Amino acid sequence: MSQKVLLASKEMNIILHRLACQLVENHTSFENSVIIGIQPRGIFLADRIVKILKEEYGISGIKLGHLDITFYRDDFRRSDKPLEANKTHIDFVVEDKRVIFVDDVLYTGRSIRSALTAVQSFGRPKEIELLTLIDRRFSRHLPIQPDYNGRQVDAINEEKVKVNWQEKDGEDAVYLISK
Numbered sequence: 001m002s003q004k005v006l007l008a009s010k011e012m013n014i015i016l017h018r019l020a021c022q023l024v025e026n027h028t029s030f031e032n033s034v035i036i037g038i039q040p041r042g043i044f045l046a047d048r049i050v051k052i053l054k055e056e057y058g059i060s061g062i063k064l065g066h067l068d069i070t071f072y073r074d075d076f077r078r079s080d081k082p083l084e085a086n087k088t089h090i091d092f093v094v095e096d097k098r099v100i101f102v103d104d105v106l107y108t109g110r111s112i113r114s115a116l117t118a119v120q121s122f123g124r125p126k127e128i129e130l131l132t133l134i135d136r137r138f139s140r141h142l143p144i145q146p147d148y149n150g151r152q153v154d155a156i157n158e159e160k161v162k163v164n165w166q167e168k169d170g171e172d173a174v175y176l177i178s179k
Contacts, residue, residue, distance in 0.1 A: 007174035015150040039086035042103035044165040065090035069114035095123030109142035
């Protein structure tokens with residue numbers, strides 16, 4: 001098994017700032033917008049983006065939530081081992097809000113489809129956008145595309161993209177892993 005660095009810490013930081021800037025361009029004060037990180041690993045990206053928006057752009061009062069999609073997935077009954085759900089933390093209503101879903105890697109699109117179903121429990125959004133750090137564009141099973149994208153990666157066959165976060169993995173980096 002070999003791994004290649006796709007993004008190092010410095011490159012990730014630049015991309016995170018660019019994504020935050022794009023959100024400011026489209027959402028200005030965020031008074032009618034909410035950011036929802038998709039569990040498990042989209043929450044690290046969402047938390048970082050919100051931190052940049054607050055510290056660098058002085059935007060306060062951003063509503064941030066974490067959404068667990070475990071039991072909304074169409075493949076949750078296919079696993080041999082018991083599933084462990086993550087926690088959903090959304091202490092606001094999404095009714096008539098502009099929702100920004102945040103996930104680290106967009107692969108088949110099934111996680112996003114699940115998130116679209118799960119978020120309905122919190123109201124009917126006015127609009128939903130998708131922000132991803134990595135878009136594996138040739139792997140889609142569903143017609144889902146990101147509105148904000150850090151980097152496109154052409155991973156083929158059995159290659160995997162792994163995003164490491166300082167808070168969870170002790171480093172910021174993105175790897176392409178080949179068998």
